[in-house]
Amino acid sequence: MSVVGSIAEIDAVRDYLTRIGAEVRSTRKAIVREDHGRYWKDICVINFSPEGEISCSKADYEPTEAEAAQIKQAFRDTQWPRSNTIVGRVKIPEEMLVGVEPDEVEERIFEFRNAAGEFVMFQKRVDSKKNGKAYLPWTYWDDGKWRQLEPMGSLPLWGIADVHGHDTVFVHEGAKAARHMKRLMTEKGTKWQELKKRFPWAEEMENAAHVGWIGGALNPDRTDWGQLEALGVKKVYVVADNDQPGKDALKEISRNINLPTYAVVFTDQWNSGFDLADPWPDKMFADVDGAKVYVGPSFHEVITDITWATNATPVPGKVRPLLSVRDVFKSQWTYVRATEVFVSNAFPNLKLSETQFNKHMSAYSHTAELSKLMHQSGSFSTGEMIYAPGEKVRRLISGSGTHAVNTHVPCFIKPLKGSVTPFINFMEYLFPRPEECREMLKWCATLIAKPEVRMGYGVLLVSEQQGMGKTTLGSHILAPLVGISNVSWPSEIDIVQSQFNDWIAEKRLIIINEIYSGHSWKAYNNLKSYVTDKDLRVNVKFQKPYVIENWAHFFACSNSLRALKMDEHDRRWYYPSVAQEKWPKEKFVDLYAWLKAGGLRVVRHWAENHGEYVAPSDPAPMSGAKLDLIFESYTASQKEAAALGKAIAEREVPTAVSTGDVEVWLKGKGGRDELGSTGHELRKSMKQAGCRMLPARILIKRRPQYVMVNGAFIRDVLGGNMDNATAQKVTEHLCNPELILPSEM
Known part of the structure; x- marks a missing residue:
């Protein structure tokens, strides 16, 4: 009985394989393949039993009856060797090192072992200008010979012996990327430690095993994927090359892995064919305070769930x-x-x-x-x-x-210690009043660094000019640092007209780029409950309404001073003064370049270490701009009443004015218009302007009336106690509004 090392040595088999265009892969295995660029697809696998029985994965390539009979006859007197596993260290065979320089061995030769740690196969990388890159298998057989053949059975996974004790495994396309990542995550040498420090996703990819599947992106079915589950793995990430064949392999791999499975999907931001052993694109790194910092997509942004169902x-x-x-x-x-x-x-x-x-x-x-x-x-x-x-x-x-x-998903931008000066300079430009800038910095720091805190007020930024930087702060700084999935940009129409309010559901930041376009009062009233309510009833198109906790913070902008109607008791909004002269264009260019080059990470670090934060119960601070906005939202009568109140408050002599006289005065000026100028609102306007109102109505001209007084009256007439007011004291200092604020002639 003769020993045959390969089916290619048998004439009948060789003739059959030549006819169907097959190539030998192992002693008793052949395949028919189709080439797809630098990849190939095994479209038919032909296995031969020791007795000469032929199993074809595709009927079109089965032998004829005559071929099958000839092959079976040839197998009768044939003895077949078996590929051997080897315990311990294995010396690379001399014939395998042909064409490999001594300093190339470490990079061009890959050693495969099974889950038990036994040697299974060597793989040699061959580079050719004509044929490109190829990986040749070398196996050891029980007849004592090395052969350039695959082992019997399924293809091995590189690195499978290292899986023991790991819950998470990264499966790379090919042994090269897997070996590189293993070295990067585990080697203690200076070279690898420095590389690891610069590797963008080291935190997410360490403390895991790294294995590589071989046989080409189009042939993942030739691997025994069940061994991952057998080894106790709990989670698998598949890292295919950045090309279509690699992405197409994900479905087949997923179907064969009975574990939670995720894919690391590279985009066009990476080069075509990229794998994790390749250099990363230079554009994904930027200089931050003299250090090279990664500014590309986060690990979480490229992950997708591909668990087979x-x-x-x-x-x-x-x-x-x-x-x-x-x-x-x-x-x-x-x-x-x-x-x-x-x-x-x-x-x-x-x-x-x-x-x-x-x-x-x-x-x-x-x-x-x-x-x-x-x-x-x-x-x-x-x-x-x-x-x-x-x-x-x-x-x-x-x-x-x-x-x-x-359902909350956190922001994945990591903090980076560095100079936050570009951000602070921008904020000091945008909010020129120092105290108001300090309040805005506190609000921003809380929003970014304290997701567990829901502040009790939003911010409203108004500037009559466009392009001042409001959108820069909201959409380009705060939004990414809160996490885009936690942000929405509703229009004013969404707020005041739409029956659906999913724009606020499960959001931490609501950016309204223009809140006023003709419906300001309705928008304000609609937003009141959204700013303060603890729970929301959410109405989403094609879904059942549901109730969920409200975590929304409002960042509203406008180019109109009539953006919202406010009064002095409204603590839902902080309304700081906004710059009225534009920053030079080159400063905006520099700021955006800094943000893109790692500045957002620096801002996160600043926010997490700011130390001064808004508490949930804190009301919105008052501001000069808010007082102006309140005045702008007044009706004509309220504005006149406020002007009168201001004039009364500024008088140095004790002064009292009855609200009845105020209403008569306003009627003479054509006031008491229909836009909300009730007696109550008139009194509020005067108090807001600095007037004081006596706590009880006073009988004047046989009618009980509210009386507005100034500080001099309280000090000099009432001795600082407004409860001392009497009709006589008021009457002695009662003044006609026309004498205080004469009408224009």
């Missing part, structure tokens, strides 16, 4: 398989009964109706009606959905005592 079990005698939901997939989603939506536990801002859920998961399940299977399988459901920025857990007991899912 279903099993398809063949049923004897039936064409259709029995479909069931995998337990691991059930753990990835929560069904919220109150709103009838599916919420992703990994990405809770992803909330889908049943129709949306079915479409979203169609690529990763065997059915287009997955929601029905989820309900039938008893998947986890909860009574309600909550939005709790201060909580880090995903599932918790709500204030009402029911199980709930927390």
